[in-house]
Amino acid sequence: MKIEVRGLTKKFGSGTAVGDVSFVVHEGELLGLLGPSGSGKTTVLRLIAGLEVPTAGDIFIDGKRVNDLTVQERNIGFVFQHYALFKHLTVFDNIAFGLKIKKWSRRDSEQRVQELLGLMSLVGLGGRYPHQLSGGQRQRVAIARALAPRPAVLLMDEPFGAVDAKVRQELREWLIRLHTDLNVTSLFVTHDQEEAMEVSGRIIVFSKGKLEQAGSPADVYEEPATEFVARFIGSMNIVEGVVQREQVQVGSLEFPAPGFADGQKLQVGFRPYYLKVAEDPTRYRQQAKLRHIYFLGVAYRLEIETPDGLILRSRMNKEEFRRCRFTVGQAVSFAVTHFRILPQEGMASPHGTETSRPLTGPLTP
């Protein structure tokens, strides 16, 4: 079922947790709400569930305005960050809880619970109590419990927040499979951009109670609409300079900025893998000193410092790194091959205009 929120606003005392947010979750979609802690994303989820009352705005589930429906009447499944399993009930009774409340017959509810135990790889654990389960198992029980009464939508608050890294990876893959099988409209909240990218079909990025950008993981990554998104999603070098003769000047670096007026302050961003570094000081035009080498497992990250004192990050795959034989402190040359002129604070992205381009001319030999 489709979820839609329009102009959703929630104020707590004098603070605004959610400010005038509108978006749609399409039927059958798995959508991630991404933002740092305190960005209001959990509040949005609780507002949709009916656990909080909005200060303003409308919420629609399946085209019906649900503002005046209580949480009990909204027919949603909610998965809490810390599971919130009923400690005094067994796994079976936890999953059957909603069915009992909705007065399913004994046979139907038994069948439904068995079906979910199978679906969640929890077969044989029905008689256990929550404290006898691992973190990943508890999380799956929580999802099973939420899904049991066949809710119209599934809402999950940081569903993988409380399990360790390895289990988290398994749970992510498992959730994607589950969603493919069940196709229930799902909305989940996370502060982990990698998780949001991997799990969701579409991402909505939040900051300070405002919607920053909505789009596919690739869109949000490649075409960040705001400076916040650019900084928050993935890693990005961001430098600031003033336009002179259609060029942004950042120390000795120059970035073409056609169409921008002289004297305008602009921010330029580029991903670490678009920053090429060579040990040969004559390979690229720009000079810098290598400050740090970080081993990331699949790749290396180099941190360089330009003569102007800018600290920039570069990412390099293992083969390339081995060829170069870097040592910390040595002089290197570098070039930026792709960059973006970032939309200014509070300004929408100049959509449709090409701001990302391969850089030619001054920076490459």
Next chain:
Amino acid sequence: MRRVLIGIVWFYFLVLLVGPILYMANQSFSQGIEAFWTEISRPEALHGFALTAEITGIVLVLNLFFGTMTALVLVRQQFWGRGLVSGVIDLPFAVSPVIAGFMLILLFGPDTLLGTFFGQARVKVLFALPAMILATLFVTFPFMVRELTPLLQTLGTEEEEAARTLGAGEWQVFLKVTLPALRWGMVYGATLTVARAIGEFGAVLVVSGNILLLTQTATLHIYQSYVDFNYVAANAVALTLLAVSFAILTILEIAKARAETTVAEAGAQ
């Protein structure tokens, strides 16, 4: 050194607990089991037991209800004066029961507003059951609240919210989620309440007037027998009360052990 420490503990235990109990038991039966039986089955003693049971029962029900409610309100609601209420709840622990009784005497005395009101309505509060219940409530009130407050704090509200998202109404949430989470706290609170109510003396003495066959509870009967040099009666009734308290504690421990093994066994399947 270790032996000395253990020895001190044993000595302390024997002198303070076992000794008096054995001596009391011995005195109870000093004139034979017949005399013991006569003393605890005479009408004054039986009336005392019945009155104590009545007060204890009523106080337990009231405490279960108001104690749970108070704990819920204190933990869950933000209101003006919350800190004050929370601090004052422990007052009965600090105030002598005699003072508690005396406060009731002042409050319901014939010259006060409340006293006049109940006087007009011809309801006898002082030197009657109502005042004795109030006095016992005063001294036992903190037990339930103090047992439940930490449990409610650890429980939080997420489980209750989960139940709501699954369609449970407020009563169902309370009965199926909140209450089960509190049950052991309630059992402990109830046990402490009962033990304290059975043993209450000072506050009840002040407000009851200690009228034979009317407002004389079991503990008051012990006191009266002692004052009247009827040591066998005092010891016999005291020993009986002691046995009841001991039985309650034992039942509690057995119930707790059984509940724990049930959970463990269910998990082992």
